[in-house]
Amino acid sequence: MRKHYIDWLRNICILFLFPFHTARIFDGNEANYVQGTPHLFTTNLVVLSFWFMPLMFLIAGMSSKFSLSSRTNKQYIKERFLRLFVPLFVGILIVMPPQGYIAMKFHYNYNDSFFNYLEKFFSDFSDLSGYFGSFTPGPLWFIIFLFIISIFTLPLMRSILKSDKVKNQLIKLFSHPLKITIMGLAITIISILPSIGGKNIFVYGLIFIAGFILTLDEKICEMIEKYRLYYLIVTIIGSITMLIEIYTVGWLDGFSTLGIIFSLIYYFTIWISLLACIGYGKKYLNFKAGFLSYFSKAAFPIYIMHQTYLVIIGYFILKSVNIFLLQYISIILLTFMICLITYELIKRFRLTKFLFGIK
Numbered sequence: 502m503r504k505h506y507i508d509w510l511r512n513i514c515i516l517f518l519f520p521f522h523t524a525r526i527f528d529g530n531e532a533n534y535v536q537g538t539p540h541l542f543t544t545n546l547v548v549l550s551f552w553f554m555p556l557m558f559l560i561a562g563m564s565s566k567f568s569l570s571s572r573t574n575k576q577y578i579k580e581r582f583l584r585l586f587v588p589l590f591v592g593i594l595i596v597m598p599p600q601g602y603i604a605m606k607f608h609y610n611y612n613d614s615f616f617n618y619l620e621k622f623f624s625d626f627s628d629l630s631g632y633f634g635s636f637t638p639g640p641l642w643f644i645i646f647l648f649i650i651s652i653f654t655l656p657l658m659r660s661i662l663k664s665d666k667v668k669n670q671l672i673k674l675f676s677h678p679l680k681i682t683i684m685g686l687a688i689t690i691i692s693i694l695p696s697i698g699g700k701n702i703f704v705y706g707l708i709f710i711a712g713f714i715l716t717l718d719e720k721i722c723e724m725i726e727k728y729r730l731y732y733l734i735v736t737i738i739g740s741i742t743m744l745i746e747i748y749t750v751g752w753l754d755g756f757s758t759l760g761i762i763f764s765l766i767y768y769f770t771i772w773i774s775l776l777a778c779i780g781y782g783k784k785y786l787n788f789k790a791g792f793l794s795y796f797s798k799a800a801f802p803i804y805i806m807h808q809t810y811l812v813i814i815g816y817f818i819l820k821s822v823n824i825f826l827l828q829y830i831s832i833i834l835l836t837f838m839i840c841l842i843t844y845e846l847i848k849r850f851r852l853t854k855f856l857f858g859i860k
Contacts, residue, residue: 508797509786511560511645513666514553515800520642521550522808523832530752532632535603537819537828548747549565549740551767554643554775557707559775560645562712569658578652584801585648586655588858592641597631600812602798604635607816612823629698640808642700650706651683658713672718678728681721681776684711687768704768708792715779722783729780738778739770748772799844802857806843811836 524546525531529539530835531547561766567665569577602618605611611618611634624638631637638645661667675681687707694703715721814835847853 504567504783504784504787505561505789505793506561506779506782508793510556510782512793512796512800514557514560515804516693516802517550517794518807519555519811519837521553522640522811523815523829523836524550527829528821529660532630534600534632535607535815535819537800537815538825540825540829543829548744551743551771552736552778555705555771556775556778557643557652557710557781558647558708559712559715561651562709562714563716564712565651565658565709566713566716569623569662574655574659577655581648581651583855584858585644587856588801588805588855589638589641589644589648590643591856593638596809597637597639597641599809600639601634602629603812603816604632608633621666628725640804641643642698643804646700646702646705647709649702650709654706654710654713657710661713661717664796668717669725671714672721675721676718678725678731681725682773683767685772686765688772689765689768692764708772709726722779725780726783729777729778729784730775732773736774738769739766739773740767777805777849798848798860799841802844802847802859803840805857807836807840810839810843814839 515528524543525533526535527537527540527543528547529544568580598619599615601622602611602615605618605621618634621634625635628635629637629705631639669766669824674683684707690702691703691707692701693700696702696704715725743763743766750759811832815832818831818835820830822831847857848859853859
């Protein structure tokens with residue numbers, strides 16, 4: 502039976518990309534392809550958006566369980582290749598370069614042609630963020646990580662499914678409202694491993710596997726639904742604690758005492774927030790609707806293209822509009838509309854459907 506709340510949560514994450522990446526333009530903590538005047542609202546929004554990318558990996562892990570139930574390993578790998586690797590290649594080749602070109606124009610008043618810029622994009626790997634015009638996978642880092650994680654965790658997922666002993670132990674652990682929170686500590690520990698551009702594939706890999714485990718028995722998610730309010734309260738407390746810490750002593754990392762404490766609070770809050778999302782999603786979003794059917798098909802190609810449109814639109818909006826609220830809302834709405842129009846175009850042709858991973 503299809504879990505509609507999983508599709509809803511995935512779609513919510515994709516929709517949240519529009520206010521989030523627009524907020525990044527006005528973020529006072531980090532550079533961006535184009536930058537407006539920092540605003541307290543958008544800066545705090547970025548800080549408090551720690552939950553949605555981990556949630557996408559958790560949902561991907563949950564979906565993998567359902568995928569493996571009806572596919573052989575060979576079929577699963579083929580599906581991952583066609584649905585992830587092909588769109589990834591197309592995205593890096595076609596969709597990402599305009600972001601870097603706009604970044605060069607914004608930060609350096611770059612006046613050369615886009616085609617001349619392409620040589621720089623595909624040869625300059627000095628800064629993978631791409632905020633100042635170098636090569637970047639942009640938001641496609643999620644697809645890169647997901648493809649690698651999906652392939653390398655396949656033997657582990659199959660082993661869990663084949664071993665009743667291991668499966669029962671995991672079900673017992675994850676169906677307990679307190680024991681399941683131990684995963685927050687595990688995520689904190691594994692975060693010590695190296696990251697790439699501030700994004701830790703080991704953390705996301707563990708969250709992916711956790712999502713897979715959540716689907717081993719229905720009683721796990723039933724327990725999460727039952728205790729959803731408690732998980733939400735802990736999430737709110739953790740979020741407030743992080744904001745206080747950031748505005749008093751700054752963002753802490755490393756192996757200092759305060760750095761370790763902050764990391765524990767940060768990753769523990771992430772994990773508990775995921776439980777809250779699953780709990781409330783299962784309670785209130787487990788239904789089918791027309792928008793769900795439509796946007797579930799549109800979500801993946803929109804993920805690939807959204808930031809390029811957003812950066813281009815942001816570049817021109819910042820030059821022509823001076824009021825923050827109008828800038829913010831205009832960028833979100835125009836980007837969303839153009840993404841939907843583009844999706845309506847590419848879904849009509851077999852080749853573009855294949856290139857952008859549309860079923």
